[in-house]
Amino acid sequence: MIVPLLLATAVAKKRKSLRVKKLIKANIIAKKAICVQKKVAVCVIAKKMKSSTASPIEKFTKARKKAMQLKKAYNTLEKSAKTYKKAKDACSDAKKLKQKLSKLKRVNCN
Structure with a gap:
């Protein structure tokens, strides 16, 4: 009875760690995407301003859009980053609780 339970907890731990790794990877990609998007948008706006023969008002509205x-x-x-942080905090809380539980198990009540 105990062995399947231990096996199940080991599998769950591995899955959780993979999930956290994926979240971290996603967060890094999101940060890079923000950087690239800012640069690309600025370049695109600048090119449109130079090349188009539109009036200054049209150029301004395009840039604003x-x-x-x-x-x-x-x-x-930014919202996804906040949810990632919440998930990370929840994971750390779970780890702390698990440590407390393991300490309680060690104490003998004889």
């Missing part, structure tokens, strides 16, 4: 799109993308990435 692009900036708003970028802001929305950044906000969604």
